[in-house]
Amino acid sequence: MPGAFEDWPAGGEYGASPQPEAQPQPGSYAPRPESYAPQSESYAPQPGSYVSQPEPYSASYEPLPDGSLPDESLPGESYLPPVDEETVALRIPDPPPSGSDAVSGSPASSATRRDDPSQGGRAARRKAAKRRHGRHGGAPDTGPAPEGAREERRAPLSRVEARRQARARKPSPAVVASRAIGEVFITTGVLMLLFVTYQLWWTNVRAHAQAGSEASSLQNDWASGKRNPGAFEPGQGFAILHIPKLDVVVPIAEGTSNKGVLDRGMVGHYAEGALKTAMPGDKSGNFGLAGHRNTHGEPFRYINKLSPGDPIVVETQDEYYVYKMSSILPVTSPSNTSVLNPVPxxxxxxxxxxxxxxTTCTPEFTSKYRMIVWGKMVEERPRSKGKPDALVS
Incomplete structure (x- = not known):
């Protein structure tokens, strides 16, 4: 600023010729040489420039261009940027205010520094921040208020309007009916899924357990001599059927009722009325058996895979009866009882x-038709001689 003190060479006089190389550029820091000539009277650093300060000494002030002396409150000073008390990092200072107010220290310049937070201290900046952002420095909420807040600011609804809105929120009869129908469908679907699971899985588990228990009980009775050959009661087990190719071992019970025989995982002997067939020990006749193809143990599920010559063994208390599969009838009517004739x-x-x-049902999972498999006895072997070759190999 005009009137600032500058370094003068030792022993020099006021008004001597200045050294051109000692002139600092605006905004630059000029190193202090050991000695240099003073600047010309017409030189005045621009606002915002920095001039190295000499050691304090007594000297007269250089008059300003208008003939007045500089303000005593700023003796020999160049412009210094405001000190940032919150950081010690390097920064680029803000440009100083232009005009004579920055030099003269007039009331306008002082007021500008007081109003501008960048020109004041920490307290001034805090006050300015509170005015802009609130007491805690948060950003002002200039966006739209939330929906809930807008509704709270609304006037309370009258009783008629509240009832009208409540009726509008109630579902219509069509919506209620559609929901009820949907729930019925879902419930029906769940029940059907449970039923299918029961039929295809649980009935087999239970039937296998019952058939296995019956076979074990039957063999224990044979070993202990509790049962003797003769007439059997309906539902009573009296023999065991072996189909080695299908890995089938299942008890044979008297009768073909679903509840008493077939649904318990056993195969039933046709022994009632016009469908009565011979027993394995008879010298001539047709030993007819029925069994489930699906569910409830499904012992005859894969009898369609038997080939001519495959063994079918009936084990009784005293004998093994070995048959060889001879032929198959894939489909026939359920009323075709001639397949059980002595000569089928x-x-x-x-x-x-x-x-x-x-005999069994076909196609699978239906009972519309019947499948028939026939065999002819080829060996009768007493139990005392051991198992036949068909069960040993």
Whole structure:
């Protein structure tokens, strides 16, 4: 600023010729040489420039261009930027205010520094921040108020309007009906899924357990001599059927009722009324058996995979009866009882003999038709001689 003190060479006089190389540029820091000539009277650093200060000494002030002396409150000073008390990092200072107010120290300049937070101290900046952002320095909420806040500011609804809105929020009869129908469908679907699971899985688990228990009980009775050959009561087990190719070992019970025999995982002997068939020990006749193809143990599920010559063994208390599979009838009517005749129709047998007939439902998971498998006895072996080759190999 005009009138600032500058370094003068030792022993020099006021007004001597200045050294051009000692002139600092605006905004630059000029190193202090050991000695240099004073600047010309016409030189005045620009606002915002920095001039190195000499050691304090007594000297007269240089008059300003208008002939007045500089303000005593700023003797020999160049412009210094405001001190940032909150950081010690390097920064680029803000430009000083232009005009004579920055030099003269007039009331306008002082007021400007007081109003501008960048020109004041920490207290001034805090006050300015509180005015802009509130007491705790938070950003002002200039956005729209939330929906809930706007509703709270609204006037309370009248009783009629409240009732009208409550009725509007109630679902219509069509919506209620559609929801009820949907719940019925979901419940029905869940029940059907549970039923299918019960039929296809749980009935097999339970039937296998019952059939296994019956077979074990039957063999224990044979070993202890509690049972003797003869007539059997309906539902009573009297033999065990072996189909080695299908890995089937299942008890044979008297009768073909679902509840008493077939649903318990066993196969039933046709022994009632017009469907009565021979027993394995008879010298001639057709030993007819029925069993489930699906669910409840499904012992006859894969009898369609038997081939001519595959063994079918009936084990009783005293004997093993070995049959060889001879033919199959894939589909026939449930009323075709001729397949159980002593000489079964469609089996290919032409004369009386000792035959076995296996019957089951077809197609799978239906009972519309029947599948028939026939076999002819090829060996009768006492239990005292041990198991036949068909069960040993």
């Amino acid at each position: 129709t469609g089996s290919g047998f032409t004369e009386p003999g000792r035959y076995i007939t296996l």
